[in-house]
Amino acid sequence: MSIETDIKQTAPFKNPYHRVMVNLMYTSNWVADTQMRVLKPFGLTLQQYNVLRILRGQYPHPVKVSDITERMLDKMSNASRLVDKLVAKKFVLRTECPSDRRAVDVVITDKGLSLLKRLDVHQGDLEESQRAKLTEDEAVYLSQLLDKLRN
Template sequence: MSIETDIKQTTPFKTPYHRVMVNLMYTSNWVADAQMRVLKPFGLTLQQYNVLRILRGQYPNPVKVSDITERMLDKMSNASRLVDKLVAKKFVLRTECPSDRRAVDVVITDKGLSLLKRLDIHQADLDENHRSKLTEEEAVYLSQLLDKLRA
């Protein structure tokens, strides 16, 4: 289905560049919505899931909140607030950084790792859905084009 059909646009886009930008935004929201439907039963937001994945990638080493902020996909997220919510759910631990008392170290807990392991199964299902629509070569090429657009 074309972007024009999905957004019920009857007039042509001014340029192919305008079309691709609208298509990127629409598709990004479409992917995020599918991901949110997977996360909702687990009581997680996309941003909280992103923090947990960052922490899992560094496990067992702690990560400073400022480093989490730099690595977040959504740069508008408040990493400190997200960490607070994850601490309350016992998915992460927050401690004072021994080398810098003003900084806070965060590490994922076993409960957080277990949750991510369960979510990995759902992520594999989403990946399989995308695999049925794009070949591996197309996925690589699309990633290269997106990287080129951001360069």
């Protein structure tokens, strides 16, 4: 289906660049909505999931909250608040950094790792549905175009 059909647009876009920007925003929201439907039964938001994945990537080493902030996909997220919520759910541990008492180290717990392992199955299902729509070469090319757009 075309972006025009999806958003019920009857007038043509001003130009192809306007169309691609609207298409990117619409598709980004569509992907986020798809992810949220997977995460909701587990009581996670996209931002909390992002933090857990960052921590799993560094496991078993702790990560400073400031480093999590730098690596977040959503730059408007409040990493400290997200970590607090994950601590309350026992998915992460927050400790004082031994080398800098003002900094806070965060590490994912076994419970957090177990949750991500269960979510990996769902992510695999989402990736499989993408394989049905894009070839591997198309996925590589699309990523290259998106990288080019951001540079």
